[in-house]
Amino acid sequence: MSAAPVPPNEAQRLLALAYYGILDTPAEAQFDRIVRLAQHLLGTPVATINFVDQTRQWSKASVGMSKTTAPRRDSLCAWTILTDQPTVIENAQADPRFAHNPMVTGDPHIHMYAGAPLIMPSGQRIGTLCVTDSRSHPLSAADLEALQDLAALVVSELELRAYQQRLSLSLDAQREHSAELQRTLEQAQALSGVHQLLQLELEPRDALLAVASLLGDALQVDQAGLCRTQGADVDVHISHLEAGGAAAHAALDAPGAIVRLGLNATRVPLYVNDLAALAAERQVELSGDTQQVAFIPAGLDPQGATHLLFTRRRGHAVPAWRPADRSLLEAAGRAAQQMLDHRQARAWSRRDALTGVLNRRAFDEDYAALTEVPFTLAVLDLDGLKALNDSQGHAQGDKLLRIFAAALAADMGRRGMVYRYGGDEFVVLADPISPDHLLEHVDVAVLAARQLSPLVGVSVGVVHSTEAGRDELLHVADTRMYDSKRRRAAQRR
Numbered sequence: 001m002s003a004a005p006v007p008p009n010e011a012q013r014l015l016a017l018a019y020y021g022i023l024d025t026p027a028e029a030q031f032d033r034i035v036r037l038a039q040h041l042l043g044t045p046v047a048t049i050n051f052v053d054q055t056r057q058w059s060k061a062s063v064g065m066s067k068t069t070a071p072r073r074d075s076l077c078a079w080t081i082l083t084d085q086p087t088v089i090e091n092a093q094a095d096p097r098f099a100h101n102p103m104v105t106g107d108p109h110i111h112m113y114a115g116a117p118l119i120m121p122s123g124q125r126i127g128t129l130c131v132t133d134s135r136s137h138p139l140s141a142a143d144l145e146a147l148q149d150l151a152a153l154v155v156s157e158l159e160l161r162a163y164q165q166r167l168s169l170s171l172d173a174q175r176e177h178s179a180e181l182q183r184t185l186e187q188a189q190a191l192s193g194v195h196q197l198l199q200l201e202l203e204p205r206d207a208l209l210a211v212a213s214l215l216g217d218a219l220q221v222d223q224a225g226l227c228r229t230q231g232a233d234v235d236v237h238i239s240h241l242e243a244g245g246a247a248a249h250a251a252l253d254a255p256g257a258i259v260r261l262g263l264n265a266t267r268v269p270l271y272v273n274d275l276a277a278l279a280a281e282r283q284v285e286l287s288g289d290t291q292q293v294a295f296i297p298a299g300l301d302p303q304g305a306t307h308l309l310f311t312r313r314r315g316h317a318v319p320a321w322r323p324a325d326r327s328l329l330e331a332a333g334r335a336a337q338q339m340l341d342h343r344q345a346r347a348w349s350r351r352d353a354l355t356g357v358l359n360r361r362a363f364d365e366d367y368a369a370l371t372e373v374p375f376t377l378a379v380l381d382l383d384g385l386k387a388l389n390d391s392q393g394h395a396q397g398d399k400l401l402r403i404f405a406a407a408l409a410a411d412m413g414r415r416g417m418v419y420r421y422g423g424d425e426f427v428v429l430a431d432p433i434s435p436d437h438l439l440e441h442v443d444v445a446v447l448a449a450r451q452l453s454p455l456v457g458v459s460v461g462v463v464h465s466t467e468a469g470r471d472e473l474l475h476v477a478d479t480r481m482y483d484s485k486r487r488r489a490a491q492r493r
Helices: 010-020 029-042 141-199 204-218 255-261 275-281 323-349 360-369 385-392 394-415 435-450 470-492
Strands: 046-052 056-063 069-071 087-089 112-119 125-133 223-230 233-241 270-272 290-301 304-313 376-383 416-422 425-430 457-464
Touching: 010 125, 010 141, 029 046, 029 056, 029 125, 029 141, 046 112, 112 141, 125 141, 141 204, 141 323, 204 223, 204 233, 204 290, 204 304, 204 323, 223 290, 233 255, 275 290, 290 323, 304 323, 360 416, 360 425, 376 394, 376 435, 376 470, 385 394, 394 416, 394 425, 394 435, 435 457, 457 470
Parallel strands: none
Antiparallel strands: 046 056, 046 125, 056 069, 087 112, 112 125, 223 233, 223 304, 270 290, 290 304, 376 425, 376 457, 416 425
16 A cells, blocks of 8 residues: 655645645534435535545545544555546555555445545645445446536535635724724723823822723722832732622732732832732732733832722633733823822922921912912011021021921821921911910920020911902911010020
8 A cells, every 4th residue: 555645745735735724623504415315416425525634534424334544654645636537446445545544445445435535726636526436336437527517516615614704803803993093082082081180180090080080990809909009018908890700810919919919019010911810820829700900000209109090800701901001001000100200299399498398489389379378478587597507507497397297297187288388487378276276386496496406495486368359478477486486585685
């Protein structure tokens, strides 16, 4: 027995076969009908549509034979694909090429074989329509013509099938493209909303929670929120949660799970499509059915790191983080970091470099932004600071300024803001408060400063917002402060 030689155009032939995507596909009615028709017209017990690939003969449709696959070296059809004309073997046992072929010596005991090649429009022969009989079965010219016609019908069905597949793929691609365009539009709108949220005068935490919630809706996630890491402390705040998500996401609601997985340590966007696999790799036990996790850096400052957190459960309609998802999340993360950087820079620009309290620029901004809500304004001047600088040096004077400012700001707390207006002058903007009550806060700061170096005292001018127009209040407070300074100087003499 000898195997059929390999055609000289074998590479092109295999590419043509692959183009039709027919191998290892389920039975299809149109091909089953053709083999039944061939069996009937030629009067043979067996009719088969075979395809010959690199190593085997595989049957797409067969009638009269149960075994549908054979090694290529044993394939009679491998000989048929060598020419465009039908191959007829009247007595396989007498043909030296096939006398010892297992398909001749064993089941199905082929005696007569006739096969017509399946010739594609490109000219490649990828398989056959063949009939066999276990005994002598002469075929007429009309029989072979009918076999060739049926083989051409197989090719037509293959072409129609391939066209339908291409059409289906094209329609699927168009639908996917349309869906992708819609997603792009929705995500562009979401990103615009993110920028609008970050421009509002909200606390950074509130702004980022609102951003997480907006993105959670846009990306159809089950859970969205914020993870804040400060030293060893990790806090998770959820702002978007789908129905039934609390129990399902218990695994990542707990900060401990985030820490054990090391998610909060990432400094680059992290996307996990199989959380269980990550947990197994890092030997972390988790409950719940969270499958997808996105951890997006949204702010790094001296106190710690902030991340946006998004999760999807197992079986979610969106099975993985898509490129468009990642682009939106990373753009939002960058916008959040820029917002925090801007606010940090603005905060530093409003701080006095020496004392750390607010500076004159901050006072001008805050004073201009005051509403009609009543308030108290006080102007303070440290008495004797110049003499202290002359006697003990400016370094000692600077320390005294820092201690006084810090003590006053701490004692005022939320009741008022302390500004260094310039040199040894300070301004306080506070909720409505009596002059005596305000002076008690000043006395606390004076006592703190005197622990470092003698401080003569502080001259204070206090005015309430109802006493004059907005443009005159600072002048009134300044006048009262200088009146106080003169009185205090006269008393010392």
